[in-house]
Amino acid sequence: MICFLQELPTDSGFFELGSDPDSSCAPDNPVRWKLFFASKHRSVVRVVVLGDIGQPVYHVGDEAMTHAVVDELRARGVSDIVLLSRDPEQSTRIFGTESVKTLEFPWPPHRRETYLREIRAVLAGDMTALPAEDQVHALIETLKTCDGVVIAGGGNMTSPYGWLLYERAAVGAIANALGKPLVISGQTVGPVLTGPDYDTVVELFRSATLTSVREQTSWDLMRNAGVPAGLTLDDASFFEVDHALPAALELDQVTYKPRADRPFLVATFAPGTGAMDRDAFNQRIAEVLDRIADAGNLDVVMIPHMSHPGQADIDIETHQDIRRRMTTENVMVCGQLSAEESASLTMQAEVVVASRYHPVVFALSSGVPCLGIAVDYYGEVRIGGALANWGLGHTMRSLRHLATPEFDAFVDQFWASRGDIRSYLKQMSPAQGDFQRAWWDFVVETLKGSRPEAPVLVSPEPAFLELASGEHPAVAQLTANNELHIGHQSVELFGLTNLLEDTRGSLGAMEAVRDGLNQVTSALAATESEGHHLRIERDHLQEKLQLLESSLLVRACRKLRLLPR
Incomplete structure (x- = not known):
């Protein structure tokens, strides 16, 4: 029997230790200690x-x-x-x-x-x-x-x-x-x-x-x-994985095995490149990864976050194209790994560079410096928001930065600051972890019937202001507004296009029904015409019958009882 000791209110409904004759774990003085039987008396949710x-x-x-x-x-x-x-x-x-x-x-x-x-x-x-x-x-x-x-x-x-x-x-x-x-x-x-x-x-x-x-x-x-x-932070913040355990789901065998004597960079990029030409974007990313890998003598490990298992598509295809453009030799393009293995490798990296969101989340909560690159406003909201929750929102970069010559200088400065960023994140981590654990406590309390007030994370003051963008905030907001406007128009156009297709489909169905009704009407008209001719013939036959019945021959036959009267 497994038991847990806890001091509980006397009206809690659990048994006092010692009240169960089979209990062997009761203390000498069990006045207010009670026994919580996990298998029998626990509240099941x-x-x-x-x-x-x-x-x-x-x-x-x-x-x-x-x-x-x-x-x-x-x-x-x-x-x-x-x-x-x-x-x-x-x-x-x-x-x-x-x-x-x-x-x-x-x-x-x-x-x-x-x-x-x-x-x-x-x-x-x-x-x-x-x-x-x-x-x-x-x-x-x-x-x-x-x-x-x-x-x-x-x-x-x-x-x-x-x-x-x-x-x-x-x-x-x-x-x-x-x-x-x-x-x-x-x-x-x-x-x-x-x-x-x-x-x-x-x-x-x-x-x-x-x-x-x-x-x-x-x-x-x-x-x-x-x-x-x-x-709160993202749900997968402080995602706990055992680095020594194999992946729970082996999706692809092409993976990277970290070595204690060999630091590595984790890179994750989606196919989407926003308003920037894809070839130009992938070329620029290849140059950035080369720059960091060469500066730190790092392996580059490209971890996809989306693909069809068994197919080298979506992120994997993007990574292969970036790899072809790089000059660094020590680059591995991984196959599709499980969430656990992807997170584990990211958390062990020296630095993370990504246009996807969750590599940034994994990096922040494990103290890994990360360079988040957003290709659209949706990405800026998410990646910039995740970084801002740790006081680093101003270090996020967008296409507006990536296309400028000054971006190389920023990359060098970011790399030079990596040690300080790592120390800063490690210092922040305990408080952030406590906050997120409290959120999950509130979640379970709510599921059991309580109504706690939702906590609000207080974002820390921006750190490492030397890494802030030189872009004027009004310019960034103008770009965001333009993207939002285009986004709304795209969704509305999508909706109208499908509505038009449905309307055309409904119209086609109605036209088919109309054609069917026309055929029925024609058939009825034909039937009506045929009925009219039959009525004329019937009347004609009735006239003949009347003439016949009035004839002398018929009258004589009836008198001779050769015909029924």
Whole structure:
């Protein structure tokens, strides 16, 4: 029998030590000490967790955030966890939990808006709003069995990824309808949100019991909407991995084995290059990586965060192109690694250079200096926000910097400051870790029925101001506004294009129905014409019959009873 000793209130409902005759761990004076039997008397909580997992494309960041949620819940005694996944079998194998199919929303804006309205109608009692075989009914039954719902962190609450936003809105609506506590953790909100999507986000956050966003920009957006959201670090901050253990899921055998005598640089780049020509961007990145690797005599380890397992596409293809442009020889392009192995290697690096978000998150919480390069405003919000949470937001660089000759001087200065940056991050880490652990305590308290107030991270004062950009803030804001405007127009055009396609489809269907009706009408007309001719013939025959019956021959035959009268 396993037992834990804890001083508890006398009305806690647990047994006093010594009251169980089989107890062998009671102290000499058990006055207020009670026995907590883990197997029999522990409060069981069953939690449904929604993360963007089980996709055909493996995404290190999304998988890592879900890993972090599962780990943090388990560390606080919540072991009955159900994951919502695109591929439940794969997720069960990776996470060791129960997994079920999540909702899949259509991509076009008007279709996802319609589907969400139909789901809400079902939740309001209109069972005719969706067919009995619709996917939502199974999910409702799953959520009925749980005590609470957690929406794991991510950058999905934005119009360009609206189908994921509406998936979360639907799960939140179901939880709310069933009276289940809903926790929304570590989100980026926007920055591109159309009118309907903005309303959907606000309604989702207002319906939740506890919420947090992961950067100041998102927090300001929620505060301006009158929504009380917390501000925390990304869910995968302080993601705990055992460097000595193999990956939980071996996706590809091409990996890097660190050596104590050989420092290395971790680089991760997505295919997206924003407004910059891809060849020009990849060439510039190759020059930057060469510059740092040569200065520190470093291996360069290129770790993809997105690809189809078994295929050298997306990040891997980008890394291969950058590698071809580099002059440094000691470069390894890794295959798709698991979230654990990717995080582990990143945390052991001498320095990290990335256009993706989660290499920066892994680096910051493990004290690794990182150079975050954003290719668009969405990237600036996320990467800049993650760095700002550690007092380093001004060290983020964008395409506006990358294209200038002064960027080489900045890279040299960044490399020269790496030791001080590492020491600074290590000094910051305990307080940041305590704050994030407190957040997870609040999460579990909420799932068990409490209503704690969401914590708000106080961003530290900017450090290493010599690394700040010389760009005037007004210029950066103007560029951001331009990108937001273009982003909104792109989403609206996407929606209108699909609406036009649907309208054309509906028009085509109506035209087909019209053609069918015309055929029926023609057939009826033909039938009517044929009926008219038949009536004329009938009348003609009746006239002949009357003449025949009046004839002398017929009358004679009837008298002779040769014909019936």
